[in-house]
Amino acid sequence: MSLPHAILTALLEKPSSGLELTRRFDRSIGYFWSATHQQIYRELGRLETEGLIRALPAEQPARGQKKSYEVLPAGRAELARWTAASQDPKPQRDALLLRLRAAAVVGTAGIEADLRRHLDLHLKQLAEYEEIERRHFPPGRDSPEDRLRHLVLRAGIDLETFWTRWLTQALEEFAEVPGG
Amino acid sequence: MSLPHAILTALLEKPSSGLELTRRFDRSIGYFWSATHQQIYRELGRLETEGLIRALPAEQPARGQKKSYEVLPAGRAELARWTAASQDPKPQRDALLLRLRAAAVVGTAGIEADLRRHLDLHLKQLAEYEEIERRHFPPGRDSPEDRLRHLVLRAGIDLETFWTRWLTQALEEFAEVPGG
């Protein structure tokens, strides 16, 4: 039950249409809560019928017309409620770790190339995060809201750093015992 | 499409009944691929009809009777195929990071207590992983299979270490700006 709250957050930061939201999810909020445009349109419809958001008035007839939404007071209240509510962490799910565990049983043939590919993807993501940090959070004092956003970005940077290190270490293991 | 492969891995390590699998998921494989007993029973049924596993012969009539499964050659082959196949990393989903991002907009009231609770949970999990490392992987040379399993455990330890550090840092931010 987090997608509606991700959308509310994005809309509070800036009222947007469905496609604009989709693009912004690809760039920022989606780094830790991804969503496709289908999910977003469906959820925008729900949030509107629930009275948490509304379409900005600008006479939109039907398909093919942009439709921007803004958050209503009830939506802001719901987001504040959800943010403050206690939530248990979701149980982990990581297919790559599972595959290594399986490889311990059925052999490591073929897995090394994919580890390299993953390492490459994580290095790219890390570089992207660090670029965002340079652009958005230059050295000096962040504003209170920016301190929280910076903290979230640091989590992303540190996680990607972990993965690149761990994958490098894993590949070294393979180098030592060729063929598994 | 990873649950069946998690089950195949667990069954190859040791043939088990549904409930035994559920317990083992709680302790080991479930650390990075959790599953409830309902999921496991359903999946055992599918795997059996697909001919990847079979019930160990021991005349089990119906409900209330233990039923153990073992992996058939086709199951081992499918697991090896899946392990070697290239897979894209799943997009991230982390509700806690999303909540902090929301808190930057609607305020941080009430979130601090839950951050402390999460920190506590991660500290406990970290201690559990380190205990497993002491018991299962004492200093010295791991066997080839154990080196992979140890690597997976190290990922768990490093991830929990990251979260405890990050949450500690986040709580320090709150201490500096009380009330958000």
Added chain:
DNA sequence: TCGCGCATGTAATCAGTTACATGATTAC
């Protein structure tokens, strides 16, 4: 014999993914 825990399941629901459909606008 009655309740409790063990063990195996069924059913309903919900969130996320994939594939497809349709109108409007712009570039050639």
Added chain:
DNA sequence: GTAATCATGTAACTGATTACATGCGCGA
């Protein structure tokens, strides 16, 4: 005018979660 792209959506499916159902064995 027609192809590409923008923008909004529908439908079907898959996987995960939650709630409930059933039978067995054991101890008080």
